[in-house]
Amino acid sequence: MFTLIWMNFKRNKGRKLLTLLSVLVAFLMFGVLMAVRHGLTFSENSAAGARRLLTINKVVPAAPMPVAYAERIAQVPGVKAVTYYGAMVGAFQKFSNAFAVVSAPAQSLFQVFPELYVPAAERQSWLQDRTGALVTPKLMQQFGWKVGEKVPILTRLKQKDGSTTWYMTIDGVITNRAQNSSGAQQMFIHYKYFDETRAAGEGTVNQFDELLDTPSQAGPVSQAIDTLFTNASPQTRTGPEQAVARSIFAQVGSIGAIITDVAIAVFFSMLLIIGAILLHSARERLSEFALLKALGFGSRTVTGVVLGESLLTCLVGGVTGMIFAYLLIAALRQTVTQVLPSFEVTSLAIALSLALMVLFGVLASLLPMVQLSRLSVRDALGRA
């Protein structure tokens, strides 16, 4: 039977190529969309990740909040440590070389994010250097910086002297041991220096991060923190990192749901296309299927040929599509790593795609199989 399936698979090469391309494109989109979805919903695997909350401005997620909130948050029962950061966009030599500049208090930063690693000597050097900076390996490599080098950082944020160029000394390299941070483009500077130097926004931060005593306290602690600022301006929104991130995306229309809807629409279209092509192809070959029946092949064998052809089409096109998706994601990962740090093809996505290939192969062949099971050999041979 496989000979028949394979020989039929190879016939009508133009139509087959177009069918395979439609399946390929559908699974390419699926692979990329799943990677985007994973990037949006992924939470860190570190143990501390499950024990962390973040607090943002309730109305506008990136808008500033008073740094003084930190002291009040630290007093909430269940909060072990609090850190915060103010952020700006920096660039080296030209604004197209942009990266994130994160200003945070050194001690609490490492306390709340223990997965951040800096060699001891470099860490000590940074702690003692007011204008010092820690940068990710990607930035070091990209700009050819060396430890100890003083570099001018272009920003849109004015300093008190009116300058928008910030001079920072590279004190060391910072990496995230909990996830692949090879593509991250970040510079960490001292919040104190950042806050004292900038011309506007003094005493404000963009986000607080809280380390909890135990994960089970996440709900009550979140509620307790937000209650602290119910009558303040601005109010806050606190929750586990993943949940808050999702709620932010929910504000712009639930990206995850949109992605799912798009994926469903793509696959539904694909299913209709393949089903129509298979139905048409089976109709063209009714006399051939009738001949097989006349020769003594059972209905199962005949419908099995159609099912096999459909499965082969979905698997060949789908696997190729997923391979292309993998290559595309690998090529784009460096570019999108800051927005989607976990932009990757997961084993779940691969397993799901294989299941979908089989499912669509079966579904697309249902109509032709029903048609063939009702085939009258007498009529089909007479019609040819």
Place this chain on the structure above:
Amino acid sequence: MNAVVAGRKTESDTVVSLRGVTKLYKRGSETVEVLKRLDLEVPRGDFLALMGPSGSGKTTLMNLLGGLDRPTSGEVIVDGQDIGKLSDSALSAWRARHVGFVFQLYHLLPVLTAEQNVALPLMLTHLGAGERKKRARAALTLVGLEDRAKHKPAELSGGQEQRVGIARAIVTDPTLLLCDEPTGDLDRKSGDEILELLQLLNTEHGKTIIMVTHDPHAAAKAQRTLFMNKGVLSQEPEA
């Protein structure tokens, strides 16, 4: 009852036996009696031509004999088996073992080579790939096409395609060869070659052949001819 006993041999030598076979078809609200209580016996080794005008019931009779259709009433007994009583799956298996079909339009699978087409019925046997290939080659040699084994139908002439069709029909060594207008789509020269081949299979290899044809020239190659008109068999054409 219209009875034609074509056999001239003993009961045990009878390959085909039709007893009171009637076939009705529904055409809209109308019921058409295509075959009318037919009786027929065909002895082993016979080469019988069936002639008659279009719509007389020839093809319907062939479909019944080949197990592609069932009678409305009566018995169709082939090689001692009442095939009308077999289930669909049993009938499929029976066709694979007992009947070789030769069609007017050849019905070769265009994606397969001549050899693969001939070997197709052998896929239903327990033979290994090597043995299937060997037997397909032998059948192609018998019809004079051993040098065309690797050619696809589109690369063959009509006569050659029909020879491949005949090789496919005989490759399982069936009890009965049913040929439906085997020369109907061929020129006279190719048609004659096919008829000579069928004669050879009948005389040299003892194949029992029933052939439907419109062509008196083709029918003359058979051992004898029966005529069908309006669902009734007779030994003489209707005037």
